[in-house]
Amino acid sequence: MTKNLERYVWHVRCTCHEQYVWAGCALVALGLALVSDLGPHRMWGVVAGTGYGVAAALACGERSRPAARSVAVAGGVVVPLVSSVAAGLGQLEVAVVERSGWSLLTTGSPYVAAPEAVSDFNPYLPGTALFGVLPGDPRWWLGGAFVAALAAAGLHRSRLLACPLIALPLAVGGTDLPVVGLMCLGIVLAGQGRPGRAGLALGAAAALKWTAWPALPVALALIAAGRGSWAALRYAAVALIAAAAGVLPIALSDPSGFHRNVIAFPLGLTDTTSPAASPLPGHLLAAYVPGGKVIALVLLVVSALFMAASLVVWPSVTVRAAAARLALGLGLAMVLMPSTRFGYLVYPLTLGTLAYRMRQHRGTSVVPLSQEAAAV
Structure with a gap:
């Protein structure tokens, strides 16, 4: 009462x-x-x-x-x-997704062999090109996948969609939206003790962008804590197979294009620099402090190691804890990356909203098998 x-x-x-x-x-x-x-x-x-x-x-x-x-x-x-x-x-990524989809259909690879201008580069993993293969503007499919994933995760709230950080990429183009939507769905499924479905959702997200990969070990720890090692192994196998199916065929058939676009360009190892330069701490360090890029990368690695160690010392046992951990870890990563932009904050915002939503529902924990047997 x-x-x-x-x-x-x-x-x-x-x-x-x-x-x-x-x-x-x-x-x-x-x-x-x-x-x-x-x-x-x-x-x-x-x-x-x-x-x-x-x-x-x-x-x-x-x-x-x-x-x-x-x-x-x-x-x-x-x-x-x-x-x-x-x-x-639309934003540049809309044209990039459209071109990568057409290139995938005509050449078998979503990447330009010798990119020069910024618009030639496609920094996304091969799975994102599928949104360019589908008919119509990619924004319909990117936004639709995001909304559908949130609805399946129980996070269908009008106030979240209307938030400027989400409304803007929904309207002008945002490749991060389906990624974070699938991450939320995968964490919820992991919390419900559904390792196979969680592996499919997070494996699909991992085939879209590198930013989804931190969710893989978080969900693994969540499932292992509640369902045991066999369920965790099943999840890991499904997630890795799904991610590999979306990435490896292109990475092996076009290794040069994959390396230039997906690895070298985001890391600033090409002659053409990324336009992602919002004035967040990592970019400010890299731009205005001597040796700032190295400092930002060291801080980024330290935060990643801290989050990885926390999974071992304090494994998440609820969806709320897992979502909050991901929100914190990705939030730190987004502000410390030398090449970053405000749009990346959609990750901690959406995952933080999921954690808060679970708080209202007293969290969602994975029920251990021993407790299920006792209840039966």
């Missing part, structure tokens, strides 16, 4: 302050429209800022708050997405 009352009071407080949230989102969107030199971002800022402003006005009334969330999603995602697709506006 007391806990239900606490939840009700928390809900009332959140809804009472919802108009301020949408007003803040409006300021962020309009600010981006003013400072950005990218046409798709400016367009999104104006349209989304208007939508968020209307949502803030509607949220002032108690009965109109559900409508405010719908307006926020429509103004932040749907209208700018339809408008940008119709106008042919």
